[in-house]
Amino acid sequence: MAEILVLVDHVEGTVKKVTLELLTLARSLGEPAAVVAGRGAATAAPTLAEYGATTVYLADDPAYDDHPAAPKAELLAAVVARSAPAAVLVAAGVEGKEVGARLAVKIGSGIITDAIDVSPELVATQSVFGGSTVVHSRVSRGVPVIAVRPNSTAPVAAPAAGTIVEVAVELSAAARAARVVERVVQEKGARPELTEAAIVVSGGRGLGGPENFALIERLADTIGAAVGASRAATDAGWYPHQHQVGQTGKTVSPQLYVATGISGAIQHRAGMQTSKTIVAINKDPEAPIFELVDFGVVGDLFQVVPQLTEKLAKHRS
Amino acid sequence: MNIVVCIKQVPDSWAEKKLRAGDSTLDRDSADAVLNELDEYAIEEALQLTEAHGGEVTVVCMGPEKAAETVRKALSMGAHKGVHLSDPALHGSDAVATSEALAAVIAPLGADLVILGSESTDARMAVLPSMLAERLGLPQLTFAGKVVVEGTTVRIQRLTEDGYHVVEASTPALVSVVEKINEPRYPSFKGIMAAKKKPVSTLTLAQAGVPAGQVGLPGAWSEVVDFAVRPPRQAGTVITDDGDGGTKLAEFLVGQKLV
Ligand SMILES: Cc1cc2nc3c(=O)[nH]c(=O)nc-3n(C[C@H](O)[C@H](O)[C@H](O)COP(=O)(O)OP(=O)(O)OC[C@H]3O[C@@H](n4cnc5c(N)ncnc54)[C@H](O)[C@@H]3O)c2cc1C
Numbered sequence: 001m002a003e004i005l006v007l008v009d010h011v012e013g014t015v016k017k018v019t020l021e022l023l024t025l026a027r028s029l030g031e032p033a034a035v036v037a038g039r040g041a042a043t044a045a046p047t048l049a050e051y052g053a054t055t056v057y058l059a060d061d062p063a064y065d066d067h068p069a070a071p072k073a074e075l076l077a078a079v080v081a082r083s084a085p086a087a088v089l090v091a092a093g094v095e096g097k098e099v100g101a102r103l104a105v106k107i108g109s110g111i112i113t114d115a116i117d118v119s120p121e122l123v124a125t126q127s128v129f130g131g132s133t134v135v136h137s138r139v140s141r142g143v144p145v146i147a148v149r150p151n152s153t154a155p156v157a158a159p160a161a162g163t164i165v166e167v168a169v170e171l172s173a174a175a176r177a178a179r180v181v182e183r184v185v186q187e188k189g190a191r192p193e194l195t196e197a198a199i200v201v202s203g204g205r206g207l208g209g210p211e212n213f214a215l216i217e218r219l220a221d222t223i224g225a226a227v228g229a230s231r232a233a234t235d236a237g238w239y240p241h242q243h244q245v246g247q248t249g250k251t252v253s254p255q256l257y258v259a260t261g262i263s264g265a266i267q268h269r270a271g272m273q274t275s276k277t278i279v280a281i282n283k284d285p286e287a288p289i290f291e292l293v294d295f296g297v298v299g300d301l302f303q304v305v306p307q308l309t310e311k312l313a314k315h316r317s
Numbered sequence: 318m319n320i321v322v323c324i325k326q327v328p329d330s331w332a333e334k335k336l337r338a339g340d341s342t343l344d345r346d347s348a349d350a351v352l353n354e355l356d357e358y359a360i361e362e363a364l365q366l367t368e369a370h371g372g373e374v375t376v377v378c379m380g381p382e383k384a385a386e387t388v389r390k391a392l393s394m395g396a397h398k399g400v401h402l403s404d405p406a407l408h409g410s411d412a413v414a415t416s417e418a419l420a421a422v423i424a425p426l427g428a429d430l431v432i433l434g435s436e437s438t439d440a441r442m443a444v445l446p447s448m449l450a451e452r453l454g455l456p457q458l459t460f461a462g463k464v465v466v467e468g469t470t471v472r473i474q475r476l477t478e479d480g481y482h483v484v485e486a487s488t489p490a491l492v493s494v495v496e497k498i499n500e501p502r503y504p505s506f507k508g509i510m511a512a513k514k515k516p517v518s519t520l521t522l523a524q525a526g527v528p529a530g531q532v533g534l535p536g537a538w539s540e541v542v543d544f545a546v547r548p549p550r551q552a553g554t555v556i557t558d559d560g561d562g563g564t565k566l567a568e569f570l571v572g573q574k575l576v
């Protein structure tokens with residue numbers, strides 16, 4: 001059986017949930033093999049084996065962290081050349097897509113982004129135009145490169161050999177041309193990442209100001225949620241841009257999406273419409289967000305959200 | 318500093334988008350066509366950089382005849398020249414093919430910087446910047462929330478989940494921007510008038526030196542097998558808060574085992 005290469009998303013050896021999802025998906029397509037690069041790569045190996053990687057291609061070299069995208073694409077191209085895989089899966093985040101894009105050009109292959117499922121025949125399912133259209137597509141030339149969205153599959157452990165194969169690639173000067181010279185962390189917290197979270201609580205213009213995001217954060221922390229924001233809120237500088245959900249922000253597909261003070265403009269819906277359950281709090285009964293909700297409350301969020309938080313805190317304790 | 322900005326014409330994001338039944342390509346006639354919004358930020362950044370450091374901004378657009386409007390829009394914002402790659406054989410080109418065609422147009426321009434939006438609002442693939450960096454052999458400075466040029470050094474803030482990375486390279490380099498970066502200007506009346514006289518070269522595939530078999534639907538690297546329009550979500554229960562709205566919502570979430 002041909003290998004299915006999975007590019008591992010990790011932070012100094014701590015493997016992201018999306019990678020475990022990709023390994024789980026890869027098992028239904030062929031023989032999962034992980035490709036892990038950068039600082040701490042070796043410490044990721046046991047987790048990768050636990051989730052089904054028969055082989056772990058390992059490149060424990062800081063160069064993979066110090067230059068964006070290009071080195072990982074060269075590494076993957078080298079592994080593709082030796083393993084002749086049936087497909088390469090990357091996470092549909094910023095870096096995964098960048099690496100996948102360069103790889104596709106390098107190896108002369110087509111690429112499909114934002115797949116939510118891949119069939120054993122390597123036909124990818126995509127949900128486009130804000131979830132209004134489902135598309136099945138396939139790569140017609142080369143080794144398919146497929147970027148799969150987080151939260152598409154539930155990760156299931158299935159221990160495999162995880163045989164380590166060290167790969168040393170002579171990176172080109174071009175791949176090292178862009179250098180990461182500083183890393184700035186602006187927010188540190190225990191909150192889950194937006195695209196990976198099972199629950200997302202988002203705030204919009206209805207919050208009235210940056211200070212009121214504290215209400216949203218309190219609710220989020222009570223139920224272990226990530227915090228999202230509408231573009232009106234990020235444009236106004238009330239919340240960091242990285243948290244924007246929608247057309248020009250992130251696409252999320254959690255089990256539960258809570259929209260507070262968000263009208264539900266088409267560009268916002270494009271980023272959250274495929275959430276399993278949607279609830280909203282908005283004082284305007286005509287707000288388009290109510291067309292999507294499983295449960296909606298017409299009311300003042302400054303009344304409803306604290307009460308909701310208090311009840312849920314009680315329930316959890 | 319001479320800058321190339323890649324711009325795309327896309328259906329207005331306020332419109333509901335659909336695929337065409339015949340060949341599964343985007344139905345571009347069903348919605349108004351506009352300049353991809355993130356590309357406005359790319360143009361703005363290029364204009365600010367040339368205002369500070371001198372040089373010219375050339376916009377490059379691949380798209381149908383109608384996309385000439387989008388090139389004019391960019392020129393009315395202040396870009397100096399336009400190149401419009403337009404050929405019926407390009408219809409249905411996917412990202413890999415588009416990057417090949419754009420690279421063929423951009424390479425001979427010898428720009429110090431190539432700037433793109435980080436994503437188009439129709440395809441939403443966010444792959445063109447990386448593909449072009451790969452094809453043109455340029456350092457990739459993507460997902461920028463800030464760009465600074467000092468001499469031949471370009472430094473960006475690349476947004477990350479919890480902050481940003483400072484990434485730098487020497488020119489020539491390729492940059493992609495997110496909307497946090499600036500506030501795009503509106504074309505002034507003067508700008509709109511001036512744009513009518515600015516040079517635009519319209520190229521066919523042959524003129525750009527791209528082999529026809531490499532692009533369009535026949536040359537596509539990926540294909541749509543089928544598609545279906547999903548029934549819209551059914552609205553559920555909506556209640557009006559009578560002082561216990563939060564409690565009722567909590568009960569719903571607990572009842573559905575969502576929290
Ligand atoms: C090309 C393009 C891309 C875009 N991309 C995105 C994107 O990625 N993400 C995105 O979100 N938007 C995007 N937008 C913007 C989008 O069109 C809307 O402007 C934006 O989503 C509105 O944000 P909002 O719902 O927070 O604000 P508004 O539309 O102003 O809605 C605020 C809501 O809060 C309610 N409210 C006010 N006070 C209270 C209160 N006390 N209690 C309860 N409810 C209250 C109001 O009734 C109203 O419904 C994009 C637009 C364009 C043109």
Ligand SMILES: Nc1ncnc2c1ncn2[C@@H]1O[C@H](COP(=O)(O)O)[C@@H](O)[C@H]1O
Nearest residue numbers: 323324379433434436437442443444445
């Ligand atoms: N047909 C095109 N012509 C010119 N530039 C394009 C075209 N398609 C995409 N781009 C550029 O590539 C960026 C990312 O697009 P995409 O990868 O399609 O999401 C856009 O913001 C544009 O700057």
